[in-house]
Amino acid sequence: MRILIADDNSVTRRMLKSFLAKWGYEVITTKDGDEAWEVLKEDDCPDIAILDWVMPGKEGLDVCRMVRAANKPSYIYIIILTSLGNQDDIIAGLQAGADDYVIKPFNYDEFRCRVRIGERIINLEREIMRMAATDGLTGLWNRREFMDKMDAEFKRSQKEGRSLGVILSDIDFFKKINDTYGHQAGDLVLQEFAGCLKYNIRQPGFVGRYGGEEFIAGCPGLTLDGVASLAEHIRNELKSLWIPAPDGSSHIPITASFGVSVFMPGESSDKTIDTIIKRADDALYRAKAECRDRVCRQC
Numbered sequence: 480m481r482i483l484i485a486d487d488n489s490v491t492r493r494m495l496k497s498f499l500a501k502w503g504y505e506v507i508t509t510k511d512g513d514e515a516w517e518v519l520k521e522d523d524c525p526d527i528a529i530l531d532w533v534m535p536g537k538e539g540l541d542v543c544r545m546v547r548a549a550n551k552p553s554y555i556y557i558i559i560l561t562s563l564g565n566q567d568d569i570i571a572g573l574q575a576g577a578d579d580y581v582i583k584p585f586n587y588d589e590f591r592c593r594v595r596i597g598e599r600i601i602n603l604e605r606e607i608m609r610m611a612a613t614d615g616l617t618g619l620w621n622r623r624e625f626m627d628k629m630d631a632e633f634k635r636s637q638k639e640g641r642s643l644g645v646i647l648s649d650i651d652f653f654k655k656i657n658d659t660y661g662h663q664a665g666d667l668v669l670q671e672f673a674g675c676l677k678y679n680i681r682q683p684g685f686v687g688r689y690g691g692e693e694f695i696a697g698c699p700g701l702t703l704d705g706v707a708s709l710a711e712h713i714r715n716e717l718k719s720l721w722i723p724a725p726d727g728s729s730h731i732p733i734t735a736s737f738g739v740s741v742f743m744p745g746e747s748s749d750k751t752i753d754t755i756i757k758r759a760d761d762a763l764y765r766a767k768a769e770c771r772d773r774v775c776r777q778c
């Protein structure tokens with residue numbers, strides 16, 4: 480876990496850094512509030528910030544307020560570490576959005592416990608975020624998270640003039656699989672299928688569970704031919720997937736249908752994510768109508 484220290488006193492900075500490093504943290508030091516904010520405003524910033532109050536430029540409490548106002552996607556646990564120890568100071572620090580307030584001089588053993596509390600809170604927060612963003616059964620992104628990512632990727636594609644492919648897939652006769660082999664086997668089929676998608680659709684591609692047995696993938700940079708051949712590859716991979724049947728003596732053969740579409744840069748600006756997905760959905764519908772186990776494309 481990464482920790483940022485902001486303190487204008489070089490001795491404090493060095494001491495803190497050495498202790499935190501010894502306790503297993505990765506440490507970034509800054510000597511004032513402006514530098515601290517430069518680091519904390521980034522997306523990929525440290526998880527915990529230890530801020531001195533009185534520093535040149537922005538003070539610790541200013542930085543604290545700015546972090547809270549920025550409403551960043553992942554939480555930053557903030558400890559104010561200061562020699563200002565009046566009741567009013569403590570209240571002001573906590574009101575600025577600090578999670579903890581430690582008065583100098585301080586005891587290092589106690590401070591270590593307080594940092595551990597921060598680490599625990601950050602880990603809990605991460606776990607909650609992960610659970611809220613993923614599908615419990617398959618571990619893929621859930622529909623809402625997928626759509627958020629798709630939205631961001633679409634904006635990026637428009638800005639950078641890059642194509643964005645979409646693959647919509649649906650396991651064929653899934654209800655029949657459930658009826659024949661039972662729901663536990665059905666769940667296993669979903670997991671194996673999801674695993675196959677995830678294995679084949681690598682970064683910067685991303686995959687989500689769209690609905691029951693329907694899955695969706697975003698493929699930045701791929702053309703229509705590119706997404707179609709990727710979908711075709713996955714369709715073939717499914718043939719060699721060996722999913723054990725509950726009786727152990729056989730396996731469950733599965734096939735899937737795919738609909739692909741693409742956003743190409745330069746297309747009229749009224750195209751939205753919904754229209755691109757709708758085209759993939761139309762293509763999927765055709766694949767289903769044409770006896771399934773195939774890839775259809777929609778320009």
Ligand SMILES: [Mg+2]
Nearest residue numbers: 487531533534
């Ligand atoms: Mg100071």
